[in-house]
Amino acid sequence: MRNDELAAAQAYVRLLEATRAALSDPDDAPLYIPLLAAPIEEADGALRRAGLSGNESRFFGLVRSLHPGMSGSGR
Secondary structure, three states, rough: OOEEEEEEHHHHHHHHHHHHHOOOHHHHHHHHHHHHHHHHHHHHHHHHHHHOOOOOOHHHHHHEEEEEOOOOOOO
């Protein structure tokens, strides 16, 4: 895995973790959702730099190689 691909996969994992934390309590979610802007921007930029925008199959394969329990299907 190239460094830019690794950075993209790691940025996605951070975004996923931040999203889960922000949405863990539905009553507080509106307070925390704006905090997701930075992780979203980081992940988008990392995907573009790695040439993975629009190539979800390759991207989620990289994510699974880092975290075998994760999938792109939300399961």
